[in-house]
Amino acid sequence: xxxxxxxxxxxxxxLWLLAELxxxxxxxxxxxxxPVDYTSYGEELGTExxxxxxxxSRELGATQLGLSGGEPLMRDDLEIIVREARQLGYYSNLxxxxxxxxxxxxxxxxxxxxxxxxxxxxxxxxEMNDFISSTKTFELKSKVAQWVKEHEYPIxxxxxxxxxxxxxxxxxxxxxxxxxxxxxxxANTQYYGWGFVNRDHLLPTRDQVERAEHVTNEFRARIGDxxxxxxxxxxxxxxxxxxxxxxxxxxxxxxxxDGLVLPCHEARMLPGLTFxxxxxxxxxxxxxxxxxxxxxxxxxxxKEPCRDCPDKAKDFGGCRCQAFMLTGDATNADPxxxxxxxxxxxxxxxxxxxxxxxxxxxxxxxxxxxxxSRQLVEKKQEPTTETLEGLQHx
Amino acid sequence: xxERAPLTTDTVPELPRHFRFQWEPAQNAHVLLFPEGMVKLSxxxxxxxKRVNGAVSVSGIIKDLERTFPGADLGQDVMDFLEIAHGxxxxxxxxxx
Ligand code: SF4
Ligand code: SF4
Numbered sequence: 221x222x223x224x225x226x227x228x229x230x231x232x233x234x235l236w237l238l239a240e241l242x243x244x245x246x247x248x249x250x251x252x253x254x255p256v257d258y259t260s261y262g263e264e265l266g267t268e269x270x271x272x273x274x275x276x277s278r279e280l281g282a283t284q285l286g287l288s289g290g291e292p293l294m295r296d297d298l299e300i301i302v303r304e305a306r307q308l309g310y311y312s313n314l315x316x317x318x319x320x321x322x323x324x325x326x327x328x329x330x331x332x333x334x335x336x337x338x339x340x341x342x343x344x345x346x347e348m349n350d351f352i353s354s355t356k357t358f359e360l361k362s363k364v365a366q367w368v369k370e371h372e373y374p375i376x377x378x379x380x381x382x383x384x385x386x387x388x389x390x391x392x393x394x395x396x397x398x399x400x401x402x403x404x405x406x407a408n409t410q411y412y413g414w415g416f417v418n419r420d421h422l423l424p425t426r427d428q429v430e431r432a433e434h435v436t437n438e439f440r441a442r443i444g445d446x447x448x449x450x451x452x453x454x455x456x457x458x459x460x461x462x463x464x465x466x467x468x469x470x471x472x473x474x475x476x477x478d479g480l481v482l483p484c485h486e487a488r489m490l491p492g493l494t495f496x497x498x499x500x501x502x503x504x505x506x507x508x509x510x511x512x513x514x515x516x517x518x519x520x521x522x523k524e525p526c527r528d529c530p531d532k533a534k535d536f537g538g539c540r541c542q543a544f545m546l547t548g549d550a551t552n553a554d555p556x557x558x559x560x561x562x563x564x565x566x567x568x569x570x571x572x573x574x575x576x577x578x579x580x581x582x583x584x585x586x587x588x589x590x591x592x593s594r595q596l597v598e599k600k601q602e603p604t605t606e607t608l609e610g611l612q613h614x
Numbered sequence: 615x616x617e618r619a620p621l622t623t624d625t626v627p628e629l630p631r632h633f634r635f636q637w638e639p640a641q642n643a644h645v646l647l648f649p650e651g652m653v654k655l656s657x658x659x660x661x662x663x664k665r666v667n668g669a670v671s672v673s674g675i676i677k678d679l680e681r682t683f684p685g686a687d688l689g690q691d692v693m694d695f696l697e698i699a700h701g702x703x704x705x706x707x708x709x710x711x
Contacts, residue, residue: 233640233641235652279640280640281638281640281641283638283645283647283652284647284650284651284652309636311634311647311648311649311652313649313650335632335634335647335649336632336649336650338649372631373632374631374632374649376649403649
């Protein structure tokens with residue numbers, strides 16, 4: 221996948237379509253990356269809308285399709301969507317907690333040509349306890365994994381790590397082994413959406429991360445080729461940002477449950493940009509011509525320190541949403557970068573996190589549910605900037 | 615990482631279970647699709663992988679290519695590419711299930 225760091229005279233075509241089919245979800249994960257104000261969104265797209273989105277995006281060249289949510293199994297037309305995706309030639313990935321999956325549905329997905337399933341481990345602390353103490357949740361996940369295997373899919377498990385569960389890493393690995401997982405993704409929480417609101421509860425100490433990595437490496441050495449393990453450290457703990465989305469409007473496109481089209485699944489939060497809806501426009505116009513998709517393409521929008529930085533073609537100045545959330549201005553460098561004048565915002569959060577034990581924060585932990593979402597929507601109406609400080613002192 | 619047995623001309627290569635090879639009009643190229651990833655293939659790589667089907671051996675693939683592109687001595691190039699593809703996990707020696 222090539223990408224240009226300079227102003228592209230030729231816009232590359234999208235390769236990855238993420239379909240956030242619904243924001244309905246039976247779970248309430250504290251790290252959920254869904255937008256916190258999802259309860260204020262309009263009606264969900266209908267089946268025909270999704271089929272049109274799939275067709276149009278495929279014409280533009282998208283090949284990878286992520287079917288996610290919320291919980292995509294909450295849509296009863298998922299079978300139709302899967303079938304159409306295969307016929308169009310997508311490589312389709314279902315990203316699910318497995319809750320609501322039945323053998324019958326799985327057989328229909330297989331038959332319809334679904335390529336890949338990722339079971340995400342949705343950890344509320346109760347679920348995690350159930351899991352590591354090998355009770356209900358473990359049994360449910362194991363059953364789902366067994367079906368997945370019987371339908372000749374590899375077993376792919378995703379576990380989001382954070383301050384409250386990362387010390388259980390040894391048990392998590394052991395359970396994954398018992399489930400005969402083939403690919404295990406251990407991803408530290410990304411601080412967006414609910415994860416951002418709950419950040420001080422979730423950010424692990426540096427020690428915790430190091431210990432978990434160490435345990436993972438020992439396990440890796442023992443298990444060899446039987447399980448492939450990816451360990452993703454939180455980007456707050458590094459000093460250069462991730463190449464977010466491989467560059468804005470370069471390969472990724474997200475369509476939300478209510479039909480907005482975004483260059484990344486968090487972009488809706490950015491002020492001053494309006495993102496088009498598939499109800500009003502076709503994907504070609506949206507990708508190539510809409511102001512939202514062109515806003516941060518190339519590098520002409522960049523300020524110092526990114527503008528003259530040799531690494532700008534490598535990381536594109538990091539994540540626009542993180543820059544906005546932490547500094548109040550999306551055109552700033554992602555403050556994860558130690559060249560950013562706002563880098564202290566990140567290191568302060570990490571320093572606070574480095575005090576072991578209970579996190580130093582006054583705000584209660586917020587589970588992702590409709591009631592909390594509505595309250596956060598109300599808060600958002602207040603005329604304050606949503607900077608980190610702003611959120612904390614409320 | 616377990617040692618991968620080196621390929622020989624007798625090896626019958628196949629694509630791993632969840633890989634798909636297809637033509638992409640929008641890229642004007644063959645691609646290899648797999649979970650959360652894609653490789654865009656050069657024309658020659660596309661010609662080689664097109665012939666990887668779990669039925670024909672490496673020497674069969676070379677012969678077929680030399681029939682299609684007469685006059686070229688392709689043996690080493692094909693072998694080199696297949697080694698790379700094998701190293702990346704894009705192909706594997708045929709397995710029984
Ligand atoms: S992260 Fe948890 S709450 Fe959020 S959509 Fe996924 S399963 Fe539901
Ligand atoms: S200054 Fe900007 S471009 Fe340079 S490394 Fe930092 S974020 Fe990346």
